[in-house]
Amino acid sequence: MRYFGRVAGVAIGLLVLLCASAPAWGSGGHHKTPKRVLIVVLDQFRPDYVDTFDMRNVKALMRDGVDFENAYLGHMASETVITHNVITSGQLPRDMGWADEVYRDSDDVLGEGPDSMWISGSLTQEQFDKLIAHAGYAKLADYLHAKRPGTKFITAGQKNYAVFSANGPTGDIAVTFSSRNADCDGDGVNNWRGPTGLNVPSYLSAPSCGRFYVDSATSNSYGTATTSPAWMYPLDGNRFAPGFDPAHRGGDVWTTDAGMAMMEREPWSGMLLTLGSIDKASHMWGGITDVGRYPAGSPEEQAHLRFIAKTADEQVGRLVRKLRDLGQLDETLIVLTTDHAGQPATRHHGVNAAGRSDNNWYYGETENGSFLAPSPSLAPLIATGNVRFTYQDSAIRTWLTDTSTAAKKSAAKVMATLPSVIATYRLDGRRYRLAEANLKAMSPRELVYWVLHGQEIVDTMAAPYAADVVGLLRDDTSYGVAGDHGGAQRPVQEIPIVFAGAGAGSRDSSYPLRSVDILPTILRAMGIRARPGLDGKGVELP
Numbered sequence: 158m159r160y161f162g163r164v165a166g167v168a169i170g171l172l173v174l175l176c177a178s179a180p181a182w183g184s185g186g187h188h189k190t191p192k193r194v195l196i197v198v199l200d201q202f203r204p205d206y207v208d209t210f211d212m213r214n215v216k217a218l219m220r221d222g223v224d225f226e227n228a229y230l231g232h233m234a235s236e237t238v239i240t241h242n243v244i245t246s247g248q249l250p251r252d253m254g255w256a257d258e259v260y261r262d263s264d265d266v267l268g269e270g271p272d273s274m275w276i277s278g279s280l281t282q283e284q285f286d287k288l289i290a291h292a293g294y295a296k297l298a299d300y301l302h303a304k305r306p307g308t309k310f311i312t313a314g315q316k317n318y319a320v321f322s323a324n325g326p327t328g329d330i331a332v333t334f335s336s337r338n339a340d341c342d343g344d345g346v347n348n349w350r351g352p353t354g355l356n357v358p359s360y361l362s363a364p365s366c367g368r369f370y371v372d373s374a375t376s377n378s379y380g381t382a383t384t385s386p387a388w389m390y391p392l393d394g395n396r397f398a399p400g401f402d403p404a405h406r407g408g409d410v411w412t413t414d415a416g417m418a419m420m421e422r423e424p425w426s427g428m429l430l431t432l433g434s435i436d437k438a439s440h441m442w443g444g445i446t447d448v449g450r451y452p453a454g455s456p457e458e459q460a461h462l463r464f465i466a467k468t469a470d471e472q473v474g475r476l477v478r479k480l481r482d483l484g485q486l487d488e489t490l491i492v493l494t495t496d497h498a499g500q501p502a503t504r505h506h507g508v509n510a511a512g513r514s515d516n517n518w519y520y521g522e523t524e525n526g527s528f529l530a531p532s533p534s535l536a537p538l539i540a541t542g543n544v545r546f547t548y549q550d551s552a553i554r555t556w557l558t559d560t561s562t563a564a565k566k567s568a569a570k571v572m573a574t575l576p577s578v579i580a581t582y583r584l585d586g587r588r589y590r591l592a593e594a595n596l597k598a599m600s601p602r603e604l605v606y607w608v609l610h611g612q613e614i615v616d617t618m619a620a621p622y623a624a625d626v627v628g629l630l631r632d633d634t635s636y637g638v639a640g641d642h643g644g645a646q647r648p649v650q651e652i653p654i655v656f657a658g659a660g661a662g663s664r665d666s667s668y669p670l671r672s673v674d675i676l677p678t679i680l681r682a683m684g685i686r687a688r689p690g691l692d693g694k695g696v697e698l699p
């Protein structure tokens with residue numbers, strides 16, 4: 158009896174241990190072919206944020222699912238408006254119709270004349286749809302529709318260009334914030350945002366001034382409009398901060414609530430939720446260097462990364478719980494990733510003044526926005542008289558007026574003299590040619606990463622619509638704001654990619670998966686045949 162008791166005790170103990178360590182979706186997860194895929198993009202997320210900001214729900218996904226420990230973004234421009242389409246198309250920027258924050262309409266797709274210039278982040282849903290259709294490839298929505306007719310692909314997030322580009326011509330529902338067009342607090346000013354997009358369900362949009370309307374007054378900056386360096390790119394109410402109004406929470410809570418409401422009601426087979434707040438806080442303060450602690454419940458707390466990252470992590474936990482509550486967890490593949498990492502601008506070559514963000518990033522005139530107050534650090538480049546447009550954050554990309562080879566060579570030579578430039582390249586058809594290399598400007602670590610990945614990453618955007626001349630920069634350098642991305646540096650390129658839930662096991666992988674490989678890997682896990690012409694390479698989940 159005593160012996161049996163001991164054995165039973167040990168057995169029960171083992172059982173408890175097994176249950177505690179089993180993935181939340183049960184042991185059958187590995188072999189089950191998923192019916193749905195949920196992609197969660199934490200904008201400007203770095204792997205080291207997980208421990209620095211105690212992101213336990215993300216950590217649990219990494220532990221229970223397949224964490225690609227050597228994942229990297231693998232393309233330029235490392236920007237929101239690029240990667241949301243890379244993830245949902247499996248195409249590299251050079252094949253997907255646009256490659257950067259700025260777009261030269263070489264084929265006159267938008268109808269304002271060949272080579273007209275555009276800010277891609279300000280394109281409409283219809284304009285993105287035209288670019289995607291012109292390049293002629295399938296999106297995740299097309300694959301899911303073919304596999305499971307009648308189901309929906311849904312996108313939601315605070316940034317409209319992330320949502321529009323991910324949704325594309327064939328997504329079914331796209332939900333993002335409107336402009337400030339509602340007055341829900343009766344102060345006589347239209348400073349609230351509500352849900353807008355494609356086929357926005359009435360349970361989100363009605364009643365007017367309901368839960369999905371949030372106060373986005375620029376006067377409510379949580380102090381960031383008057384505090385350096387955040388003042389370059391300050392908060393506008395609760396578009397990115399959750400805020401203190403329990404009936405109208407903004408930021409990542411807004412996107413998550415919208416996503417969960419649609420999970421409950423829609424016959425969905427794919428959903429991409431893009432949580433934009435980590436990006437905002439990281440741009441304002443520098444990202445990984447913003448480790449301060451602020452009083453609980455204070456406005457300062459809402460404006461800084463620790464609280465914002467913790468809030469994003471809570472949303473990941475809420476999404477997993479929601480799937481479980483709906484009985485969908487066992488049949489859903491979850492992909493957690495980002496659209497680029499980020500780095501503090503320890504070397505900042507923009508102008509650190511209130512509201513400077515756009516004028517640091519952009520210089521030139523386009524069809525949908527003009528920026529004519531460049532930073533002094535760009536003066537030698539602009540003095541060439543051949544700059545049609547230049548965009549600079551953690552890399553410099555310049556479109557020229559005279560695009561002859563000689564003009565590109567001379568612009569690349571001048572660009573190489575700008576602060577913290579490590580190498581310059583000129584566009585030559587389907588590739589970039591190295592023009593100048595400032596080997597002495599690089600640390601040994603920067604040199605190694607540049608040799609391994611510099612040419613590879615720059616080439617991913619070689620297309621007629623991309624920049625004529627590109628300048629790569631040192632690590633922890635930006636011409637934009639206090640924390641930034643856009644280039645080919647290791648701190649911007651190293652990203653988390655995690656597959657969890659149905660179709661994924663719990664063994665981590667050392668395979669260096671790129672962002673462009675996500676779509677074919679999803680297709681493989683879901684038993685969907687990839688169409689020819691994908692740039693990405695699908696891997697079998699361990």
Ligand SMILES: [Zn+2]
Nearest residue numbers: 200201237496
């Ligand atoms: Zn982004």
Ligand SMILES: [Zn+2]
Nearest residue numbers: 201237436440
């Ligand atoms: Zn960003």
